[in-house]
Amino acid sequence: MQVVPSGNYIPFLSSGENKPKVQIKSFKMDQTPVTNFEFNQFLKANPKWRKTKVLSLFADQNYLKHWKHDLLSEGEIKKIGDSPVVNVSWFAARAFCHAQQGRLASINEWEFAADSDNPKNIQKILRWYGKIKKNQSTPVKKMSLGKYGLRGMHGYIWEWVNDYNSVLITNDSRSTSSDKMNGLFCGGGSLGSKDASNYASFMRYAFRSGLDGKYTYSLLGFRCIKNM
Amino acid sequence: MYLVSAVLMLFFMISCNDNVKKSSKKWPPVESLPVEEAKLTTAPNVPPAITRKHPAKVVVNLETREFNAELVDGVEYTFWAFGDSVPGPMIRIREGDFVEFHLNNHPDSKMPHNIDLHAVTGQGGGAEGSFTPPGKTSIFNFRALNPGLYIYHCATAPVGMHIANGMYGLILVEPEEGLPPVDKEFYVVQSEFYTEGKFGEKGLQPFDMNKALKEIPDYVVFNGKVGALTDTNALSANIGDNVRIYFGVGGPNLQSNFHVIGEIFDRVYQEGGTKVAQKNVQTTIVPPGGSAMVEFKVDVPGTFILVDHAIFRAFNKGAIGQLVVKGEENHEIYTGKTYEGIYMLEGSTIQTIPKVKEKKDQVVNLSFADKMKEGKRVYKRNCAACHQKDGSGLKGAFPPIAKSDYLMANKERSIKILLKGLSGKITVNGETYDSVMPAMSLDNSDIASVLTYIRNSFGNKGKEVTIKEVKKVRKEK
Incomplete structure (x- = not known):
């Protein structure tokens, strides 16, 4: 795990005249997204999260659809063991992190660690978003290095955060939760966002706002963090 | 803040009045309506006119996809689209129809998508009810209260980028009494693309956010690519046909100055409304997120060029289409070239450069x-x-x-x-x-x-x- 030092962070979507700065406490973060191999180890110890066992409340029918069986075969481990695990639900990702005495990062923690405000990153990220070619099977150790020694924060997969739906429920005295949500659908979003031209962040926030806990998808994985 | 509130209140008051007018019309309850599936068409084709004389429940199935395709020969672009082409399919319904709208986001998409149909009276034009992550389906319903020709587009953040990548199309809500019948109908949408490389630069060109912000596109096109309406793809009609073009502008930024070289629009339903706003129009302005219906009778044969008359867009950025009209020449209307010669300043035949003053010949014999x-x-x-x-x-x-x-x-x-x-x-x-x-x-x-x-x-x-x-x-x- 890599140490992400404490710091101040202005959330991407914030409204009002006083843009609140958020104090981020130092934490440790997985250097890479969780791999298929690591998730397989977790399932060996926790059978209830295997795909034939998992409750439909906690994962939809596409859960681990890229795995042939409940556990990976030797051949599959060779082939995809080092690639990030995808097609996992928020519930499963959360359970994985808890089993490692960790947790999923909050949106603020994730965005802070990902250095996603850095203008240099933005066009790079946009290119990934705009590309059809999938590279989610890149071995995690080969993913590009970002700030704080973290690999693959941008340009490979989407990642679960703990409060992915907080954009919907964050409230403030002048706007209802549903107004905030509309901000992501139409022009209103540009009023509430820190930087209207940061389209890359817009897309991440828009993506997260459409999720629900049992949703799984071929480009959505996760990594864990631990408090210091 | 107060000003904003005041403006908002005014806005709501206006829309309330409007609502009163609309809701005064009583539509038959949804349960009583016959159900049919909407027939969608790919541009430049238009779904057939609606012949039924009563509202129906219409099921529309639209898929959102992300794919690579050509913008011009040798240049690829990653389009986001409704269906598998740009613009998305044309939808044709009737005033009073109750639409059950299914938006299906392909599992290979990277993006969530939704749809804002300008024909919808309701929050976000349906965007609020259709936000769909990859691999999921959303359904929402709406009553088509206002007839007219409307743009639909994706409205997922960042809206500009979803539109810039190709997510738009047209939905026609026919008035109860229908539209006057014509011989040929076409579906044309103008839009722009912003690429990192210049016009014609080969290879897969990524979207350029800075050019989009500055509103300086590299491509301005009809129906999603350079040449979508030329040569073998040209529109065609026969002499005597009444032609109607359903014309929309997806944008994201530029309005169109729509003109057909060598034709005059007999009638223009400006801004996509249901009234002929003007007759005998040369060029009609269509805003992004807007539309127009133009009608004209083709009287003589030839190739008539569709352009955005902001003319560099036509000749340097791709905004050119062709309507080929076949039939016999009519020299009572147009003769074509009957003569070519040297341009003489005055008169037509042999001309005399005028003398300023006739002088008496100087009978001096020069050596x-x-x-x-x-x-x-x-x-x-x-x-x-x-x-x-x-x-x-x-x-x-x-x-x-x-x-x-x-x-x-x-x-x-x-x-x-x-x-x-x-x-x-x-x-x-x-x-x-x-x-x-x-x-x-x-x-x-x-x-x-x-x-x-x-x-x-x-x-x-x-x-x-x-x-x-x-x-x-x-x-x-």
Whole structure:
């Protein structure tokens, strides 16, 4: 795990005249997204999260659809063991992190660690978003290095955060939760966002706002963090 | 803040009034409606006119996809689209229809998508009810309260990028009484693309956010790519057809100045409304997120060019389409070219450059040397522009003076040409020329001098021309 030092962070979507700065406490973060191999180890110890066992409340029918069986075969481990695990639900990702005495990062923690405000990153990220070619099977150790020694924060997969739906429920005295949500659908979003031209962040926030806990998808994985 | 509130209140008051008007119309309850599936068409095709005389429940199935395709030969772009082409399919429903709208986001998409149909009365135009992550389906319903031609587009953040990548199309809500029948209907949408490389730069071109923010596109196109409506893809009609074009602008930024070269729109339903706002229109402005219906009868054959008349967009960025009209020529309306000749400033046939003042001939017999000197001056002023300084002429247009068999063959004819002009076919040094030379308003002395000069320059060698000889020819009829 890599140490992400404490710091101040202005959330991407914030409204009002006083843009609140958020104090981020130092934490440790997985250097890479969780791999298929690591998730397989977790399932060996926790059978209830295997795909034939998992409750439909906690994962939809596409859960681990890229795995042939409940556990990976030797051949599959060779082939995809080092690639990030995808097609996992928020519930499963959360359970994985808890089993490692960790947790999923909050949106603020994730965005802070990902250095996603850095203008240099933005066009790079946009290119990934705009590309059809999938590279989610890149071995995690080969993913590009970002700030704080973290690999693959941008340009490979989407990642679960703990409060992915907080954009919907964050409230403030002048706007209802549903107004905030509309901000992501139409022009209103540009009023509430820190930087209207940061389209890359817009897309991440828009993506997260459409999720629900049992949703799984071929480009959505996760990594864990631990408090210091 | 107060101002905003006031404006908002005003807005709601207006829309309330509008709502009162709309809701005063009683539509049959949804359960009582027959159910049918909407027939969607890919541009430039238009779904068939609606023949039923009552509302129905219409099921619309639309899929969102992300794919690579050509923007112009050799240039690829990653499109986001409704369906598998840009613009998305055209939807045709009827005023009062109740629409069950299914939005299906393909599992291979990277992005969540939704749809804002400008034909919808309801939050976000349906965007709020159709936000769909990859691999999921959303359903929402709406009543088509207002007839007209409407844009639909994706409204997921960042909206600009979803539109810039191709997520738009048209939905037509026919008025209860229907639209007047026409012979040919076409579906055309204009939009722009912003790429990192310049127009025509080969390879897969990524979206350029900075160009989009500055609103300087590299491509302005009809129906999603350069050449979507030209050559083998051209629209076609026959003489006598009444043509209607359902025209929309996806944007994201630029309005269209829609014009069909060689046609006049007989009727324009401006802004996609249901009333003919103007007749006999040359160019109609269509805003991004807007539309227009234009109608015109094609009377003569030919290739009629659809353009955005902000003309650099047409000739340098791709905003060109073709409507090929077949049938017999009608010379009562248009003849085509009936003549081509040299443009003469006044009149049509052989023209005389007017004399300022007719002088009495100076009967001074110049020496050969003086004629040569004077003749050179006259030549430079009157002849060199066409026949060139060195007498070489211009192939195909102006016959040569230099070593000219035609000139040297007949002295009298040369004098006559200068005095009376010449038109029609002649052969000079084996080349045929078919043009016009005007009669020159030169006095006899100048003509004698210039002819002496050219007959003894540029490799020619001949006798000098005298004033007497010129006088003689001038007297001839």
